[in-house]
Amino acid sequence: MKILGMDTSTLMTTVAITDDQKLLGEYSLSVDMSHSEMLVPMIKSTLDGLKIDIDDIDLFTISIGPGSFTGLRIALSTAKGFAIAKNKPIIGVSTLEALAYNICSESYIVPMIDARRERVFSGIYKWNGNILKVVKQDDALDIAEYFNYLNENYDKLFLNGNGSIAYRDLIEEILGDKAIFAPFNLNSIRASSICEIAYERFKNGLIDDVDNLKPVYLRESQAERQFSKGE
Amino acid sequence: MKTLAIETSCDETSIAVIEDGRKILSNIISTQIETHKKFGGVVPEIASRMHVEVISQILKNALEDANIGLNDIDFISVTEGPGLVGALLVGMSFAKALSYSLDIPLIGVNHIKGHICANYISHKNLEPPFIALVISGGHTYLVDVTGYDEYKVIGRTRDDAVGEAFDKVARALGLPYPGGPMIDKLSKVGNPEAINFPRVYLEVNSYDFSFSGLKTAILNYLNQMKQKNETITIEDVAASFQMAVIDVLSEKTFRLLNETKRNKLAIAGGVAANSGIRDIFTKKALEKGIELFIPDMNLCTDNAAMIGSAGYYSYISGKKSTLGLKVDANLSL
Numbered sequence: 263m264k265i266l267g268m269d270t271s272t273l274m275t276t277v278a279i280t281d282d283q284k285l286l287g288e289y290s291l292s293v294d295m296s297h298s299e300m301l302v303p304m305i306k307s308t309l310d311g312l313k314i315d316i317d318d319i320d321l322f323t324i325s326i327g328p329g330s331f332t333g334l335r336i337a338l339s340t341a342k343g344f345a346i347a348k349n350k351p352i353i354g355v356s357t358l359e360a361l362a363y364n365i366c367s368e369s370y371i372v373p374m375i376d377a378r379r380e381r382v383f384s385g386i387y388k389w390n391g392n393i394l395k396v397v398k399q400d401d402a403l404d405i406a407e408y409f410n411y412l413n414e415n416y417d418k419l420f421l422n423g424n425g426s427i428a429y430r431d432l433i434e435e436i437l438g439d440k441a442i443f444a445p446f447n448l449n450s451i452r453a454s455s456i457c458e459i460a461y462e463r464f465k466n467g468l469i470d471d472v473d474n475l476k477p478v479y480l481r482e483s484q485a486e487r488q489f490s491k492g493e
Numbered sequence: 494m495k496t497l498a499i500e501t502s503c504d505e506t507s508i509a510v511i512e513d514g515r516k517i518l519s520n521i522i523s524t525q526i527e528t529h530k531k532f533g534g535v536v537p538e539i540a541s542r543m544h545v546e547v548i549s550q551i552l553k554n555a556l557e558d559a560n561i562g563l564n565d566i567d568f569i570s571v572t573e574g575p576g577l578v579g580a581l582l583v584g585m586s587f588a589k590a591l592s593y594s595l596d597i598p599l600i601g602v603n604h605i606k607g608h609i610c611a612n613y614i615s616h617k618n619l620e621p622p623f624i625a626l627v628i629s630g631g632h633t634y635l636v637d638v639t640g641y642d643e644y645k646v647i648g649r650t651r652d653d654a655v656g657e658a659f660d661k662v663a664r665a666l667g668l669p670y671p672g673g674p675m676i677d678k679l680s681k682v683g684n685p686e687a688i689n690f691p692r693v694y695l696e697v698n699s700y701d702f703s704f705s706g707l708k709t710a711i712l713n714y715l716n717q718m719k720q721k722n723e724t725i726t727i728e729d730v731a732a733s734f735q736m737a738v739i740d741v742l743s744e745k746t747f748r749l750l751n752e753t754k755r756n757k758l759a760i761a762g763g764v765a766a767n768s769g770i771r772d773i774f775t776k777k778a779l780e781k782g783i784e785l786f787i788p789d790m791n792l793c794t795d796n797a798a799m800i801g802s803a804g805y806y807s808y809i810s811g812k813k814s815t816l817g818l819k820v821d822a823n824l825s826l
């Protein structure tokens with residue numbers, strides 16, 4: 263089955279098409295342009311390059327978060343449009359799970375996305391045979407607190423994602439050589455990882471409902487935070 | 494020729510199916526007003542969140558109401574601006590996916606043109622040229638509409654939009670959001686001549702507007718009354734404020750009609766739902782022999798039907814957008 267995957271949750275816009283267990287093509291660009299200007303033209307280029315018609319896509323998949331709020335909505339709104347127009351299923355995948363998928367290691371894997379204001383979106387993952395297991399659920403975390411928590415509870419950790427780059431100095435200070443940083447080519451979310459996760463999920467019958475699928479922000483909007491604080 | 498139109502520029506998620514620019518086959522509007530009420534105004538991040546949650550269901554409802562399928566659609570119209578950028582992006586992304594996967598053209602539509610075109614839906618006989626007065630929460634424009642896709646801006650606000658002034662004054666009066674309709678309601682029982690608020694006409698001959706001075710005058714008035722411990726009759730304040738706005742709007746609009754020798758006037762935008770404005774403009778138009786057009790109430794506030802109408806006239810004039818179309822939060826007419 264052919265899967266079109268896309269992700270716009272960070273600066274990178276990434277698109278991939280897979281067929282069962284095979285990657286047919288992947289296109290990723292990190293440019294200072296709106297994802298909304300890039301995404302559909304990149305999908306078109308990828309499909310055209312592969313001489314595949316959008317009608318041949320059997321499943322649409324995106325990362326549903328956490329990540330840039332606006333970015334998450336762009337990919338999800340686009341995927342919803344495709345899924346409805348082509349009457350095909352949709353699957354939303356964790357951004358952090360997709361990042362962890364980049365790493366092939368026996369260690370614990372800690373993907374991190376910069377959430378700004380000294381916070382990261384992160385979870386802890388570990389391979390168990392061929393299955394990537396969640397050890398600690400995705401969350402929005404205060405960096406100092408989180409890095410200390412990691413230091414106290416884990417030995418070797420494999421880190422990737424833009425959060426691990428942004429806070430590398432602090433991580434090294436707290437975790438020392440417990441922390442292994444991914445090479446830069448494994449720091450970006452790849453749409454092919456999203457396709458692969460979605461394929462596994464699809465085989466287990468775990469498709470999402472297009473109307474009810476929404477981004478996983480892991481943070482309330484600022485207005486809601488202020489409102490609940492009574493400001 | 495059928496277009497599917499998508500509007501998500503502010504706090505309404507709306508999708509419509511419009512035939513030949515004038516006929517509504519469906520027009521679904523999901524308003525978020527209740528959610529934003531507790532914040533006293535539209536919160537952009539919350540608006541964007543709500544758009545993406547409902548958009549696919551709204552599409553289904555719009556198709557069902559029109560009793561057609563996506564394959565019957567000839568092109569997609571979508572608001573490209575002005576508006577809240579995060580909110581616009583939801584509709585734009587959705588529209589691009591539909592346009593590309595259905596292999597039909599995409600037309601980016603200026604939201605303000607949409608407001609004007611709402612009149613084509615309500616009034617089948619309206620044809621350009623005519624003068625349009627656009628009054629909404631975000632915009633105040635006097636426009637010479639010379640063709641179906643030709644707009645010449647003659648006047649605009651230099652500070653607050655009309656609707657913004659209504660909302661700010663309403664807040665000062667302690668009225669709940671959205672304030673505009675509340676002021677209109679109170680004005681019906683208040684005395685419009687009770688307080689003489691300033692009418693700001695700017696330079697002689699100018700068709701521009703300024704409402705921030707009026708807003709300040711009202712805040713000052715309220716403060717003074719409070720200091721003197723005098724009772725404030727909010728009905729009178731509302732009525733006097735509303736009359737000051739109407740005086741300025743009508744002076745400039747009818748002067749422009751006179752100068753351009755146009756005999757048709759179309760009012761558009763959310764504030765066109767204001768009954769005081771409707772009444773006084775109706776009366777003046779009759780006096781001066783001007784044919785007046787105002788959209789039906791549900792087409793004054795933001796809706797996708799108006800975007801479909803403007804999209805149609807852009808489309809038949811040969812315009813077509815690319816899949817790289819940008820949203821523009823500050824798009825002007």
Ligand SMILES: [Zn+2]
Nearest residue numbers: 604608629795
């Ligand atoms: Zn509007």
